[in-house]
Structure formats: C-alpha cells, structure tokens
Amino acid sequence: MSFPLVDGCSDTSEVVDHCREFDQTCDDAIIEAEGERAxxxxxxxxxxTAxxxxxIRKDGGPLGFLLYAIDDPSSDSAVMxxxxxxKTASMPSATxxxxxxxxxxxxxxxIGKIGTVGRSRRRGALIAAFRLRPEPGSGLDWEPTLDGRFGQLKELPGVFKSLAPSTTTPMHKAWKRALTDRLAPCLSQRLESLGRDGSSWSAYEEIGRALSAGFEDEVGFSSPVTPLGRRAPSRGAQPVFMELMIVTVTMTRKAATRRITERNIVxxxxxxxxxxxxALTGWTDELAPIPINAIWGCRVETSPxxxxxDPMMVDLRFPRILRKGDRHRFVSEAIEDDLxxxxxxxxxxxxxxxxxxGVVGTDGEPTxxxxxxxxxxxxxxxxxWWYAEQTDYERYLRPPDGDRHLLEVRHGSVEHNFLExxxxREAYGIAFRWPQEIS
Known part of the structure; x- marks a missing residue:
C-alpha cells in the first residue's frame, strides 16, 4: 500500500503551539475519552480524540492497537x-x-480521499501519523514519536515545492487541518451508518486485508502489544480471558495433593x-472427582x-455478575487424598x-x-520440563540435554513462566520423570 505525496498547499512558518506536541496533551485526551466511552x-x-x-503511540502500529481494543475490552486501547x-460489532459473525x-x-x-489535488501535504501528514508507506516500495522506517515522523516527512522529495522548512510546524498544521476538518467528521458519519447496517463492513475488510499485505510490521500486525494470532475459542468455551493465572502445586511423594489456582480474568x-x-486425576487425565474449594472471590456450586x-460439575460463582470487559480475581484449590x-x-x-x-516484574513475580x-x-x-501444545505422548518424552524446555529443580521446587x-483449546504444563524404584 502507498499514498502519493506532493505539496498541495502554500508553505507557512506559522507556529502552531497547541498542536505541536500531542504527547504533552495525551493525559487530557485520556480523561476526555474515558468520560465519553459510554x-x-x-x-x-x-x-x-481516538x-x-x-x-501518538510509540510502541506499535495502529492496526495492532485496533485489534487489542476489540480483543481486550478492559485494555487502555479499548478505553481510548x-x-x-x-461500531464493528454490527459485522455478522466476525472475528x-x-x-x-x-x-x-x-x-x-x-485517508485516500483527503486532499484537494492529486497529492497533498495534509494526506502526507496522515500517512506519517499512521505509519503508512509514502511511495510504492518505500522502505521508510518511521520514528516512534509523531514529531519524529513529521521530521522524516518534511525531508521526503515532493512534500515541499522548494526547500524543506527548518521545523515540523507546517506538518503539525497540516495534520490538524486534515484530522479536524476532514478525517474525523467523515469517519464519524461513516461509522454511524455502518453501526446501523453492518453489511458494508466486508468491503472495508477486503481493503484492510489487501492493503496490509506485505508490510505487517509497519501497521502493527506483529506488534508485541497485541494478541493478534490468538486462535478462536470453541463454541462452548468459557467466556473469559485470563490476564494472569498462577498454579501452585504441592506434591506428596509422586501425588499432587494440593493445587491452588489464582486467576485474574476479563x-x-x-x-x-x-x-x-x-480437576482431573491420573497421568491420562481420566475423569475422577477431586474436591475443589473456594478460597477467595468465589463460592462453590456443584451439579450432577x-x-x-461423570463426576460432579463444580462452578465457582462470583460475588457479582460480570459485564463484558469487567475484571475479577478469584482463587480456588483442589485437594487429592490418594497418595x-x-x-x-x-x-x-x-x-x-x-x-x-507472560510478563515477569523486576521482583521476579509474574504480572x-x-x-x-x-x-x-x-x-x-x-x-x-515444560511443554506447550503437545499430545499426551509428546509431553511424556524427556527433551535432550541442553534443550530450553528442561527445568532445574531448586530447593525442592520448580517454576516456569509461559512467555507466549x-x-x-490447547494444553500447557510441566512434566516429570521420576527416579526408578529399586526393588
């Protein structure tokens, strides 16, 4: 995808202080957005504002933040x-x-419609703001800050008819005009229409998919801040996403006698x-009843x-009914008496x-x-050793010496943080090989 650039406006050196540094006014924007999000x-x-x-994001492309806002309704991206x-909720059965x-x-x-001539500085400002390709085949690596990107933009051929200005003020002015006068009003009107009738979203999905092909890093597909690539849950999956899950198991001989699970969900x-x-027992995970107790933030309800x-089904009921995007923390334990x-x-x-x-803080505790x-x-x-997304047979096989999956037992304990x-519909865990008993 590329957008052509050329000067379509007269040069100006007028200082526009109130639109120069958006990073300094981000806090005001956040307050405004939080009050308006409903x-x-x-x-x-x-x-x-959005x-x-x-x-002004410094740590990823726009597409990644759009997906994160949809995928995690409790995130800062969703708030903003x-x-x-x-409005995309009107898309029928869309992922x-x-x-x-x-x-x-x-x-x-x-953005492609912005500009009164074939190529314009206002469109160029939008291209820089949203990290798009200015020309076909451009390998430009955009700076993380908005002002840095505008600095790169003013140096590109064709943006100005004569010498490039010494400051990025003209770029900021063009950005404000394009955003306030054209892009925001047009998007507002189109979003209201699409929110009422989602049948036209498919055409825009095709545009987004086609124009994003080949430069995923530029638009944020590969941004680490987004869970893009998460596989779709099954139809009967529990409707929660785990922000944090800590499982602490106490072993007595070779039996897992106590398993405490802390969960932070959305x-x-x-x-x-x-x-x-x-709570399943046995190395083959055969169904068998194990008592489950509520410790914090829930109470136990059982049903046949x-x-x-089949064993009794155990539901951990929350103190309140959660709405989409609500967070809740609760803790439970499973007890196994069969040593x-x-x-x-x-x-x-x-x-x-x-x-x-997974993210681990400076104190070594997972966040x-x-x-x-x-x-x-x-x-x-x-x-x-730890395993991820393996069959029962695969997880049973000990990795070779030096493999990154091998874990060291320290002071009688072993721990693993899953960073991915x-x-x-997948399984993750820690497997053991017990010493052979001498008869």
Whole structure:
C-alpha cells in the first residue's frame, strides 16, 4: 500500500503551539475519552480524540492497537478507541481480526480521499501519523514519536515545492487541518451508518486485508502489544480471558495433593456469573472427582455430571455478575487424598478464550500470563520440563540435554513462566520423570 505525496498547499512558518506536541496533551485526551466511552454516538470530537491517541503511540502500529481494543475490552486501547471499535460489532459473525481489518480499511479509504489535488501535504501528514508507506516500495522506517515522523516527512522529495522548512510546524498544521476538518467528521458519519447496517463492513475488510499485505510490521500486525494470532475459542468455551493465572502445586511423594489456582480474568461477554473448575486425576487425565474449594472471590456450586458416571460439575460463582470487559480475581484449590495417584505432569487445559503472554516484574513475580509452580517433598524427579501444545505422548518424552524446555529443580521446587500467549483449546504444563524404584 502507498499514498502519493506532493505539496498541495502554500508553505507557512506559522507556529502552531497547541498542536505541536500531542504527547504533552495525551493525559487530557485520556480523561476526555474515558468520560465519553459510554456514548453510542461517535461524534467528530470523540473520533478525533481516538485518532490522536492512536497516532501518538510509540510502541506499535495502529492496526495492532485496533485489534487489542476489540480483543481486550478492559485494555487502555479499548478505553481510548471504544467509539471506533464498537461500531464493528454490527459485522455478522466476525472475528476480532476481521473487525480490526475492516476498521483499518475504512481508515485507509478515508485517508485516500483527503486532499484537494492529486497529492497533498495534509494526506502526507496522515500517512506519517499512521505509519503508512509514502511511495510504492518505500522502505521508510518511521520514528516512534509523531514529531519524529513529521521530521522524516518534511525531508521526503515532493512534500515541499522548494526547500524543506527548518521545523515540523507546517506538518503539525497540516495534520490538524486534515484530522479536524476532514478525517474525523467523515469517519464519524461513516461509522454511524455502518453501526446501523453492518453489511458494508466486508468491503472495508477486503481493503484492510489487501492493503496490509506485505508490510505487517509497519501497521502493527506483529506488534508485541497485541494478541493478534490468538486462535478462536470453541463454541462452548468459557467466556473469559485470563490476564494472569498462577498454579501452585504441592506434591506428596509422586501425588499432587494440593493445587491452588489464582486467576485474574476479563469477561468476554455480558452476564458472566461463574467459572467451571475442572480437576482431573491420573497421568491420562481420566475423569475422577477431586474436591475443589473456594478460597477467595468465589463460592462453590456443584451439579450432577452430564452423563452417568461423570463426576460432579463444580462452578465457582462470583460475588457479582460480570459485564463484558469487567475484571475479577478469584482463587480456588483442589485437594487429592490418594497418595498412590502418580502424576507425570501438571497440566492446564485452556477451555476459555486464552491466557495473556507472560510478563515477569523486576521482583521476579509474574504480572501477567500463565505461571506454574511445583513444590516437591523428599521425592524429587530426576528431570522436569515444560511443554506447550503437545499430545499426551509428546509431553511424556524427556527433551535432550541442553534443550530450553528442561527445568532445574531448586530447593525442592520448580517454576516456569509461559512467555507466549496460551491459546484456546490447547494444553500447557510441566512434566516429570521420576527416579526408578529399586526393588
């Protein structure tokens, strides 16, 4: 994708202080957006605030933030971009990726219409603000700050008829004119129409997908701040996303006698009241009843299994009904009394919308993602390793010496933080190889 550039306006050296440094006014924009996020109408002023926030991001491309806003309703991106992304809910049966691409396609289409001549400085300012390609085949690596990008823009051939100005003031002025006078009002009007009738979103999705091909890093597809690429959950998946999940297991001999699970969740839909807890025994995870207790932020409710012989189903009921985007923290434990129940691994099945990528703070404590901790008694495995998205047979195989999956047992404990996103319908865990008993 590329957008042509040339000077379509007369040069000016007028200082526009109030639009020069958007980073300094970001806090005011955030306050304004938070107060307006519940509004159903996307006024030009609200759209402009959202686009300003999107343009001043330093750590990723716009498309990544659009997707993050759709995928995580509790995120800062969702707070700031809610007026934009909410309208994509009218797309029938669309995935978060499709919704983000459709919104991106709409933005690109409107940017392409800016300018009274074939090529204009106002369009150029928008190209720099949203990190687009100024020319076909351009390998320009945009600066992280908006002012830095405008500095790059003024040096490009054709942006000015004569010598480039010594400051980026003309670029900031062109950006303000393009955003306030054209882009925000046009997007506001189009979003209101698409919010009422989502049938036209598919055309914009095609634009977004086609014009994003080949330069994913520039638009944010590969941005680390977005969970783009998360696989779709199953139809019966629990409607929550785990921001943080810490599983602490106490082993007695070779049995997992106590398993405490801390969960920080975000509701993915309105009306979330419970979380179904599953505690499975045996190295083959055969269904068997294990008592589950509520420790914090929930209470236990049981009901008969769906089929004869199935264990009781355990639901952890929350103190309040969660709406989409609401966060909640709760803790439960599972108790195993059978000390002869040998465990070959500690496993987490992702039966919901996924677990965030892992982040560990400077103090060594996890702040997001999945963390497994296992404490052994006097029987310590001769080898431990972590696994992700493997079959039962694959996880049973010990990795070779030097493999990054091998874990060291220190002071009778082993721990692993899963730094990658944990996908729905997959399994993650720590496996053991126990020492052979001498008869």
């Amino acid at each position: 509004e159903e109408v996307c006024s030009p002023e609200i759209v402009e 686009l300003r926030w999107l343009a 971009l809610g007026c934009l992304v909410r 978060p990726e499709a919704r983000a691409l459709a919104l991106w396609g709409l933005l690109l289409d409107e 509701a993915c839909e309105d009306g979330v009241e419970t979380y179904r807890a599953r 299994g769906r089929r004869p012989g 002869d129940e040998e465990r070959l691994w500690i496993n987490v099945d992702v039966d919901h919308h996924g677990i965030a990528a 997001s993602g999945l963390t497994l901790r296992v404490r052994f008694d006097d029987v310590v495995p001769e080898a431990c 996103l944990c996908h729905p």
